[in-house]
Amino acid sequence: MTARSPHATTQIQGGPELPQRRLLATSIPGPRSKDLLARKTSAVAGGVGISVPVFAVAAGGGVIVDVDGNSLIDLGSGIAVTTVGNAAPEVVAAVSAQAASFTHTCFMITGYEGYVAVAETLNRLTPGDHDKRTALFNSGSEAVENAIKIARAHTGRQAVVAFDHAYHGRTNLTMALTAKAHPYKNGFGPFAPEVYRAPLSYPYRDGGLSGAEAARRAITMIEKQVGAANLAAIIIEPIQGEGGFIVPAEGFLPALSRWAADNGVVFIADEVQTGFARTGAMFASDHEGLVPDLVATAKGIAGGLPLSAVTGRAEIMDAVHVGGLGGTYGGNPVAVAAALASLDLFEHGGLVERAQQIGAILREQLDALRDGDPRVGDVRGRGAMVAIELVDPATGDPDAALTARIAAYAHARGVVLLTAGTFGNVIRFLPPLSIGDDLLREGLGVVAEALETV
Missing domain, CATH: 3.40.640.10 (Type I PLP-dependent aspartate aminotransferase-like (Major domain))
Structure with missing residues (x-):
C-alpha cells in the first residue's frame, strides 16, 4: 500500500486471519512507537492521551499489532467498540x-x-x-x-x-x-x-x-x-x-x-x-x-x-x-x-452466546484471583464485561496506585488493559468477542502475574 505521508508506515493485513499470539519483538514501546510518540507530542494537543504507548498497524481476532512488530493481546476492544472483532470480514x-x-x-x-x-x-x-x-x-x-x-x-x-x-x-x-x-x-x-x-x-x-x-x-x-x-x-x-x-x-x-x-x-x-x-x-x-x-x-x-x-x-x-x-x-x-x-x-453470529462463554472464563479466572488475594476486593460484571476492584486489604480503601502498577506491568508485557472507576482502582475486561479462549486465558495470566509481582 502506498504511504500517504512522507513518514512511511508498514501495512499489515488485519482481521481474524492475523496470527493470534502475543509476541514481544521489542520492548514496549518499541523504537518506532517512541518516534511516533515524539511526533504526537509535537503535533497533537496535549489533552489527548494514549494509555498504551504503542501505535497500531493491524488488529483482528484478539490481537493488536504495532509498528514495531509487537503483537498485543486486546482486552479492551477500543473501549467496547470492536465487539465483533477488528476488521471483521463482513x-x-x-x-x-x-x-x-x-x-x-x-x-x-x-x-x-x-x-x-x-x-x-x-x-x-x-x-x-x-x-x-x-x-x-x-x-x-x-x-x-x-x-x-x-x-x-x-x-x-x-x-x-x-x-x-x-x-x-x-x-x-x-x-x-x-x-x-x-x-x-x-x-x-x-x-x-x-x-x-x-x-x-x-x-x-x-x-x-x-x-x-x-x-x-x-x-x-x-x-x-x-x-x-x-x-x-x-x-x-x-x-x-x-x-x-x-x-x-x-x-x-x-x-x-x-x-x-x-x-x-x-x-x-x-x-x-x-x-x-x-x-x-x-x-x-x-x-x-x-x-x-x-x-x-x-x-x-x-x-x-x-x-x-x-x-x-x-x-x-x-x-x-x-x-x-x-x-x-x-x-x-x-x-x-x-x-x-x-x-x-x-x-x-452466536455472539450473545460467545459473550457468555467469555464471561464464564473471566469469572473463573478472576474469582480465583479474588479468593487468593485480599487486594482483589470485588469481581463483578456480566458476560464479556467484567471488572476487579482493587483495595487496601486492611481498610478496604480503593488502591489506585496498585491498579496503575498492574496496568503498566500488563502493557509492558503485551496486554492491552483498561482501568476505570471513580477512585481509579478498577481494572475492566472488555475483550472482543472474536478472541480465542487460549489467548484470553494467557492475557488473564499476565494480570495474575502482575498481582504477584507488583
Whole structure:
C-alpha cells in the first residue's frame, strides 16, 4: 500500500486471519512507537492521551499489532467498540461496497436506505415490543444529549437525574451528567443546568443494601430535592462503564423504571458501553426484563466506525419538531453499512452466546484471583464485561496506585488493559468477542502475574 505521508508506515493485513499470539519483538514501546510518540507530542494537543504507548498497524481476532512488530493481546476492544472483532470480514466488505457507491450525502438532504434499515433493526432489537422510532448520530455523547433533548420536548420539563459514578460523555451537557471530575470535568465548566445526582446501588460498598432499599433511597432524594413534577428524565447505565462496571443490586433498576412511569418521567437507559451482546444479552436491560422509554447506543454498533442512536417509544421520539434532530454526519452511509453487517453478526453470529462463554472464563479466572488475594476486593460484571476492584486489604480503601502498577506491568508485557472507576482502582475486561479462549486465558495470566509481582 502506498504511504500517504512522507513518514512511511508498514501495512499489515488485519482481521481474524492475523496470527493470534502475543509476541514481544521489542520492548514496549518499541523504537518506532517512541518516534511516533515524539511526533504526537509535537503535533497533537496535549489533552489527548494514549494509555498504551504503542501505535497500531493491524488488529483482528484478539490481537493488536504495532509498528514495531509487537503483537498485543486486546482486552479492551477500543473501549467496547470492536465487539465483533477488528476488521471483521463482513464489516470490511460492507464498508468497501458502500464507499465505492457514495460516502456521504447527509441524510437530512437526500435519504438512503441504510439509515432506515438500521433504524428498523434497532426498533426490533431493543427491549420491548411497543411502537418505536430511531434517530442516528455519531457518538455516545451525542446520543445521550439527544435523548435528553427528546425527553424534555416530550414532557415539557427541564430537570434530569443522573447517578453517582455515572459516565455519559464529554460534551457540555454530558459532562454535567458525568460524576467523575478528573479528567473529564476539571476546568471545563460552567456546565448545563438542571442536572441532579442520585445515589446508585453499589453492592460492594452499600453495606448489604438490597436493590429495593437502594431504589427507595434514590427515589426519596429525587422527590425531596428535585420533585417529580419538574423531572423530564432519569438516565442510568444498566451496568456502569467508566464508573467501574458497577452492577446495581437486583430490583434497583425495575423499581426506578416503575416510579418513572408512574410519574410521567422518561426513563433513559444509556447502553452505549453495555449494548450489543457485550453483557451476554443483546442489551444489559434484558437481564432484568427492563423496558426503557429511550435507549442510547453507540460503541459496538458499527464494528469500529462512528455511529450512535437513540431508540424509543414512538410517542416520545416523535415529540420533537421536524428539523429538531439530526447532524451533518449522523447516520453516515459508510457507518450504517458497517452497522448493518455488525447487527447481523450480533443477531445471527452466536455472539450473545460467545459473550457468555467469555464471561464464564473471566469469572473463573478472576474469582480465583479474588479468593487468593485480599487486594482483589470485588469481581463483578456480566458476560464479556467484567471488572476487579482493587483495595487496601486492611481498610478496604480503593488502591489506585496498585491498579496503575498492574496496568503498566500488563502493557509492558503485551496486554492491552483498561482501568476505570471513580477512585481509579478498577481494572475492566472488555475483550472482543472474536478472541480465542487460549489467548484470553494467557492475557488473564499476565494480570495474575502482575498481582504477584507488583
